[in-house]
Amino acid sequence: MADGYARATGRPGVVLVTSGPGATNTVTGILTAHMDSVPIIVLTGQTITSMLGKDAFQEADIVGITMPIVKHSYLVKNTNDIPRVIKEAWHICQTGRPGPVLIDLPKDITSAPFTGDTLDPKMDIPGYKELPKPDKHDVLKMAEMFKGSKKPLLLVGHGAVIARAGDAIKKLAEKLNAPVTNTLLAKGEFPETHPLSLGMLGMHGTAYANKAIIHCDLILSIGSRWDDRINGNNLEFCVNAKKLHIDADFSEINKIVKPDAWVVADARETVEELIKHATPLDTKEWLAELAFYRKEFPLKYKNDRGLTAQYVIDTCYKVTDGRAIVTTDVGQHQMWAAQFYLSGRGDHWISSGGAGTMGFGFPAAIGAQFGRPKNLVVAIVGDGGFQMTLHELSTMFIHKLPVKVLIIDNKYLGMVRQWQELFFENRLSGVDLEGNPDFVKLAEAYGIKGFHINHADHCQDVMKQAMEYPGPCVIHAEVIKEGNVYPMVPAGKSAFHMIIEKPTEKMEKPTGST
Amino acid sequence: MPNTDPSHTISVLVANKPGVLVRIALVFARRGYNIDSLVVSPTVNPKYSRMTITARGSLETLDQIIKNAGKLVDVIHCGEHDMAHSVEKELSLVKLKASPAVKAFVTKAARKFHVKIDDSSEKYYIIEQTGTTAQLNEFETMAKEYGVVEMVRTGKILMVRGKEKT
Numbered sequence: 001m002a003d004g005y006a007r008a009t010g011r012p013g014v015v016l017v018t019s020g021p022g023a024t025n026t027v028t029g030i031l032t033a034h035m036d037s038v039p040i041i042v043l044t045g046q047t048i049t050s051m052l053g054k055d056a057f058q059e060a061d062i063v064g065i066t067m068p069i070v071k072h073s074y075l076v077k078n079t080n081d082i083p084r085v086i087k088e089a090w091h092i093c094q095t096g097r098p099g100p101v102l103i104d105l106p107k108d109i110t111s112a113p114f115t116g117d118t119l120d121p122k123m124d125i126p127g128y129k130e131l132p133k134p135d136k137h138d139v140l141k142m143a144e145m146f147k148g149s150k151k152p153l154l155l156v157g158h159g160a161v162i163a164r165a166g167d168a169i170k171k172l173a174e175k176l177n178a179p180v181t182n183t184l185l186a187k188g189e190f191p192e193t194h195p196l197s198l199g200m201l202g203m204h205g206t207a208y209a210n211k212a213i214i215h216c217d218l219i220l221s222i223g224s225r226w227d228d229r230i231n232g233n234n235l236e237f238c239v240n241a242k243k244l245h246i247d248a249d250f251s252e253i254n255k256i257v258k259p260d261a262w263v264v265a266d267a268r269e270t271v272e273e274l275i276k277h278a279t280p281l282d283t284k285e286w287l288a289e290l291a292f293y294r295k296e297f298p299l300k301y302k303n304d305r306g307l308t309a310q311y312v313i314d315t316c317y318k319v320t321d322g323r324a325i326v327t328t329d330v331g332q333h334q335m336w337a338a339q340f341y342l343s344g345r346g347d348h349w350i351s352s353g354g355a356g357t358m359g360f361g362f363p364a365a366i367g368a369q370f371g372r373p374k375n376l377v378v379a380i381v382g383d384g385g386f387q388m389t390l391h392e393l394s395t396m397f398i399h400k401l402p403v404k405v406l407i408i409d410n411k412y413l414g415m416v417r418q419w420q421e422l423f424f425e426n427r428l429s430g431v432d433l434e435g436n437p438d439f440v441k442l443a444e445a446y447g448i449k450g451f452h453i454n455h456a457d458h459c460q461d462v463m464k465q466a467m468e469y470p471g472p473c474v475i476h477a478e479v480i481k482e483g484n485v486y487p488m489v490p491a492g493k494s495a496f497h498m499i500i501e502k503p504t505e506k507m508e509k510p511t512g513s514t
Numbered sequence: 515m516p517n518t519d520p521s522h523t524i525s526v527l528v529a530n531k532p533g534v535l536v537r538i539a540l541v542f543a544r545r546g547y548n549i550d551s552l553v554v555s556p557t558v559n560p561k562y563s564r565m566t567i568t569a570r571g572s573l574e575t576l577d578q579i580i581k582n583a584g585k586l587v588d589v590i591h592c593g594e595h596d597m598a599h600s601v602e603k604e605l606s607l608v609k610l611k612a613s614p615a616v617k618a619f620v621t622k623a624a625r626k627f628h629v630k631i632d633d634s635s636e637k638y639y640i641i642e643q644t645g646t647t648a649q650l651n652e653f654e655t656m657a658k659e660y661g662v663v664e665m666v667r668t669g670k671i672l673m674v675r676g677k678e679k680t
Contacts, residue, residue, distance in 0.1 A: 072587040127590045251581035
């Protein structure tokens, strides 16, 4: 919820929980924010200082438990330190590469009176490295690399969304005549409806974006960390292309890909500098080649064997005119939403990327709606993930938040089923969700309006009613059970091994990460 | 099996706060880097501590470790140092059973290896040695011929030569 709020507004989301299990329940949320560089502050209760380490009731060493997944953390042992700690946490979580900061607050510390001198003390973080300005020499070196490129490609990542670099990237792309692809998390920062946009790349990206990866002679990553879901296999990734990298985090340079030039700075500032030195490139042939791929291998789906998730999401996109803030859960519906709900703004697409946290989408939508009360917020979730956090229906009801929850119900943990089908001879295990509740009745039990879609014929009408409904609602879309997400690049393989549709031959077991 | 990866010496200047050691250790452990020795000591500024870490592993992983340790809010500075540009020292205590042969051995080694007998109570010698890690290793090999009862080493400390700070 705090994560969704932070991504929708750019302001830190704040979490307040009790000690022990309250604190440990935040671990998955902290990992999610850590992996996707989201500014959140987690305030955890703690037992009194004299009982620390003595197994007191509801004691948990939450600072220790979360140490590998926070940007920074505190255990406050003096009431008078609280103002400084809060000020530092606020600064640390949202500057540089953002991330979660945890503050553990023993009960005696929060209940004691404050006797300090000032509520606005100086920060004491001499080791904190502020983001440097783009180095002129590095920018020039990068600009030089573009000269003579016939097949350039811009890769927009979440760092660009965080830096609000969209306008600058648009100027750069238009000046260079360079096509643009985006990661899952950067959807919309460069509008996906722009003629130069190739949409999302990677494991379930568009065929033309992945073709561009194979054939480009230069790739500039703007705030992407070349994650394994986009590179497939870093040793075979863009082998013939010059690789350029802009990142706010020095440790991303050389981590996965060895760039030919890099700038460690804010993405927007760097791209703005780069524009000054960029000269138009002759990319006519390159764009024509990509237009051919776009025509040859479009994103598509068939509706002849029952209602498909793609059609439901496509209908949602059309009914809402592509203007909703969309949050998603994790799995097949997430990939279909990424493919068919084109985004025009970076802060209108909220999804758990790095961690791939199921159960994320619905609470994130609630947070987004809190932060952006005037916007239409749609949570596109699967039947599996939704049931991990569906108790937030009461939160939505209590706070009268008009979130629209679109449940894509295929009665499977569909992405895992797809892998079992393709790579493990369809020996299904642990993926069957036959026995799901009636989600309309479930919504009604919480006092929330429910809509039901199970046929393409009435999909558009019902979707329209639901999206125009003034309050919170749930749309239960029952889709065909065994739809698969294509294109697909098997894990551990380069884009070269992309499959466009259901393979006719047996697939090798994937070598990449799950 | 002995670890044959190259050894590196990393010096980390950290804020003197609880938990810093765990944060640093996690950066190493996560990437499978084995720490051979680790020395935490005060600096002239009571706000900061110095950690000198020797560890083995690939250069690429080392690059990631230095960058990720450097990112920690409590870390002021983190970097690798080579022997050519710094002075390194380590101290060890070696316990040997007292005998005229051992005494002769220690006396002979005293000048070359900077060793001395620190304690000779209860028929055992505790021999102190200060030197480079290589010197300590060499003496250890020789002492083993006389039957080392036990050995404790401080781990390496290091300081950059000249004007530059460690």
